[in-house]
Amino acid sequence: MKRRKMILQLTKKVILLLAVALFLFSCENSLNTVRKSTLVEFSPIGEAKDLNLKYTDSGRIKAVLISPQMLDFSQLEFPYTEFPKGINLTVYDEKGNKSFVTSNYAISYTGSSLIDLSGNVKITTHDNKLLETEQIYYDQKNEWFFTQKPYKYTNKGSVINGVGIDFSKDFKTLDTQQINGVYSL
Numbered sequence: 001m002k003r004r005k006m007i008l009q010l011t012k013k014v015i016l017l018l019a020v021a022l023f024l025f026s027c028e029n030s031l032n033t034v035r036k037s038t039l040v041e042f043s044p045i046g047e048a049k050d051l052n053l054k055y056t057d058s059g060r061i062k063a064v065l066i067s068p069q070m071l072d073f074s075q076l077e078f079p080y081t082e083f084p085k086g087i088n089l090t091v092y093d094e095k096g097n098k099s100f101v102t103s104n105y106a107i108s109y110t111g112s113s114l115i116d117l118s119g120n121v122k123i124t125t126h127d128n129k130l131l132e133t134e135q136i137y138y139d140q141k142n143e144w145f146f147t148q149k150p151y152k153y154t155n156k157g158s159v160i161n162g163v164g165i166d167f168s169k170d171f172k173t174l175d176t177q178q179i180n181g182v183y184s185l
Contacts, residue, residue: 048069052065082108114139133152145167145168
């Protein structure tokens, strides 16, 4: 009788262990399924390598964008275009003057018209104004740059260092914060 009770208890434990093992294996499969579906969802629907894009308006070149790689995520609920290896952008004004923007990484959010530039960002205007920072945002709708990161702004021998700056795309309106440096008024 004792032996029968022990076998019955042992059998219950084995069945319980098998049930737990099956449950854990089924969770693992579900987890792998979720991982796979997530990877598919965030895969780009388009990719361009060695991109050289010229933007024209009324027969005039307005901008030239060069990038080693562009990824298109326009299928997502919050669509964006990513430049994981950086950009080199040349912008032409109405007189044909060139300004340059470079960064190690860029992402353009379609829905908000916001561009995030990061990693060794440099903006050089046709009249030799230079802004350097690690990250800056550009609001395409309002043609406005802004950052809360440290920056260095150079203009005709004046050098301003600071943390936080907002300015118009032509650098005519500047709002600097926490500045120091040598500059002439």
